Amino acid sequence: GFKKVMTINGIAIIGSLASCAFITSSMPIWIVMFLLFINGLVRSMQFTSINTLGLADVPQTKMGSASSLASTGTQLSMALGIAVGSLSLSLATLINNGDPNDPNILDFRLSFLLILVLPIWGLYRQRTMSSNAGDEIRKK
Numbered sequence: 092g093f094k095k096v097m098t099i100n101g102i103a104i105i106g107s108l109a110s111c112a113f114i115t116s117s118m119p120i121w122i123v124m125f126l127l128f129i130n131g132l133v134r135s136m137q138f139t140s141i142n143t144l145g146l147a148d149v150p151q152t153k154m155g156s157a158s159s160l161a162s163t164g165t166q167l168s169m170a171l172g173i174a175v176g177s178l179s180l181s182l183a184t185l186i187n188n189g190d191p192n193d194p195n196i197l198d199f200r201l202s203f204l205l206i207l208v209l210p211i212w213g214l215y216r217q218r219t220m221s222s223n224a225g226d227e228i229r230k231k
Contacts, residue, residue: 093225094217097140101214103133105207112203138165147228179205
């Protein structure tokens with residue numbers, strides 16, 4: 092079901108995001124590309140699952156409006172993600188006593204680790220999801 096897939100995928104998101112904190116300039120490029128590919132893959136899967144469940148109970152007559160609203164929400168969440176990433180990097184430079192106008196590699200690493208709070212919180216909140224969420228869609 093959706094809950095199981097999203098839980099496993101949520102753990103994969105946490106792992107792939109954490110791995111980005113440990114990328115170095117001496118790391119072979121194919122490893123970096125693989126890590127980024129996996130990161131994009133698991134995040135896309137989570138977005139698709141969330142969007143599918145979000146529209147699961149919408150009547151067909153209202154699907155167009157609901158789809159537009161969901162699309163707008165997705166765009167807003169991406170913009171918010173950029174703001175959170177920027178805030179996280181600024182916070183990391185402050186923690187490391189660095190210069191916010193010239194962050195270093197340690198600031199970026201800490202920033203990635205700080206951002207992990209969001210998917211961990213999402214995974215924690217996901218435990219309240221019904222185990223049969225989305226079953227109607229799967230039956231169709």
